Amino acid sequence: MAEAFGLTKKTALVTGGASGIGAATCRELDRAGAEVVVADLNFEAAKSLADQLKQGTALHIDVTDEVSVKAAAASLSKLDILVNNAGIGNVGTVADVSYQDFDRLMKVNVYSIFLVTQAMLPLILQAHGSIVNIGSVAGMVGVKQRFAYCASKGAVLAMTRQLAVDYPKELRVNAVAPGTVQTPFVEGYLEKYHSHEKEKIREQLVSRQPIGRLGTPEDVASLVRYLCSEEAGFINGAVVAIDGGWTAA
Secondary structure (H helix, E strand, C coil), X not given: CCCCCCCCCCEEEEECXXXXXXXXXXXXHHHCCCEEEEEECCHHHHHHHHCCCCCEEEEECCCCCHHXXXXXXXXXXXXXXXXXXXXXXXXXXXXXXXXXXXXXXXXXXHHHHHHHHHHHHHHHHHHCCEEEEECCXXXXXXXXXXXXXXXXXXXXXXXXXXXXXXXXXXXXEEEEEECCECCHHHHHHHHHHCCCCHHHHHHHHHHCCCCCCCECHHHHHHHHHHHHCHHHCCCCXXXXXXXXXXXXX
């Protein structure tokens, strides 16, 4: 009997694959039998992770740079799965966010999905493959002090649905929308903005998710694996919340 949600003989590329949700996704897809391309701006970290996988390859990529993205695509001979995971955060109201910060956020979180998807599209179409975009509940509901971030993740979800409409039979495109996940980004946020009250703010982050805990990168990675598998063959253009009940409350 074939393993449930198996990805044997599939080739997957994960942007921002060297840390956090990206790294957990690389490990999960590797466990599922896929050949995994760990694509990251930090090539040394990508190589370190790729060396730990059964079928891992490291790839340097700057997802905001068209030349870098096209070079990465040209280095591949096949691609069945694309996980657009690379992203950054931003804290502030519309009054607080600078043009430079807003521009940077859009380049990393939004333009990157355009550039990477466009460059990888011929390979994905050839494979009748699957794309999973890592969105956020911040693209579904308003989150205080996250004006730019909400705007960027809203665009991610819109692009997901639009791609599914343009290519309904040629490929599948879905998004996952995590709540707050315990990652280096969250720790960096706590250190930068709340170093004097980390545990208090951590409790607030936990409390907005009715299940009573933060998510883990592995929680998200398991959902990505499922969406890439044959068992999810009837799921297309979907945004799947994985948020401990946040958006249901």
